[in-house]
Amino acid sequence: MNLIVLGPPGSGKGTQAKLIADKYGLAHISSGSLLREFATGDTPKAKVIRDLLRTGELLPFETVLEVVGARILEAKQGFVLDGIPRNKAQAEYMDTYFRENKIEVDLVIYLTLSDQEATTRLTKRAAVEGRSDDSEGVVKERLSVYHSQTQPVIEHYKTAGKLLEIDGAPPIEVIFQDIIGRLADKFPQQ
Numbered sequence: 001m002n003l004i005v006l007g008p009p010g011s012g013k014g015t016q017a018k019l020i021a022d023k024y025g026l027a028h029i030s031s032g033s034l035l036r037e038f039a040t041g042d043t044p045k046a047k048v049i050r051d052l053l054r055t056g057e058l059l060p061f062e063t064v065l066e067v068v069g070a071r072i073l074e075a076k077q078g079f080v081l082d083g084i085p086r087n088k089a090q091a092e093y094m095d096t097y098f099r100e101n102k103i104e105v106d107l108v109i110y111l112t113l114s115d116q117e118a119t120t121r122l123t124k125r126a127a128v129e130g131r132s133d134d135s136e137g138v139v140k141e142r143l144s145v146y147h148s149q150t151q152p153v154i155e156h157y158k159t160a161g162k163l164l165e166i167d168g169a170p171p172i173e174v175i176f177q178d179i180i181g182r183l184a185d186k187f188p189q190q
């Protein structure tokens with residue numbers, strides 16, 4: 001089973017993707033986590049990525065693909081892709097990439113959440129974890145990038161008949177049960 005998780009910053013993409021991946025034995029591929037991990041390195045390229053991540057803007061897609069690289073192709077048991085695609089150009093690129101590599105994306109899980117609740121969650125995380133892009137101004141920028149660039153991707157997958165919309169506001173376990181219940185309806189063989 002190959003899944004994509006989409007949603008605004010703070011909607012729980014990483015949290016739910018990990019739970020789903022653990023339950024079904026899939027690879028959790030998070031572009032944000034892999035970029036943050038790469039950015040801890042002591043190389044000029046790591047520093048460039050570190051600086052770009054602090055802005056809340058999208059990074060050049062070539063850089064993202066370089067870091068996420070072979071992970072998708074290595075995921076022979078299936079994957080949960082979290083953080084890609086982020087705009088229509090990336091969605092179209094990934095359609096071709098999947099087609100050329102004979103990979104079928106079964107479903108795109110879209111977690112919905114208000115900007116207000118997203119901001120509350122990320123402000124809380126900023127105090128606990130100190131992620132460089134969780135400061136108030138950068139969260140605003142990330143939400144703005146999401147609405148202008150990533151939200152149109154939702155329509156792309158709706159048109160393709162692949163979209164599963166999930167309310168991202170309830171507690172983590174309630175959302176997870178909602179997702180696995182819906183996956184069981186759609187893929188009873190899993």
Ligand code: AP5
Binds near residue numbers: 061
């Ligand atoms: P990325 O890491 O993908 O950041 P994001 O989309 O802003 O998402 P977050 O990780 O903040 O939130 P999430 O939805 O995963 O929620 P989470 O589970 O963490 O990307 C970071 C940056 O990398 C981008 O801004 C961009 O610069 C770059 N990038 C990445 N991919 C790219 C691409 N394809 N192209 C170009 N650039 C790219 O949860 C958030 C918090 O809420 C946690 O503290 C969690 O514990 C809590 N929480 C989760 N669920 C709940 C719940 N149900 N109730 C209460 N709290 C909850």
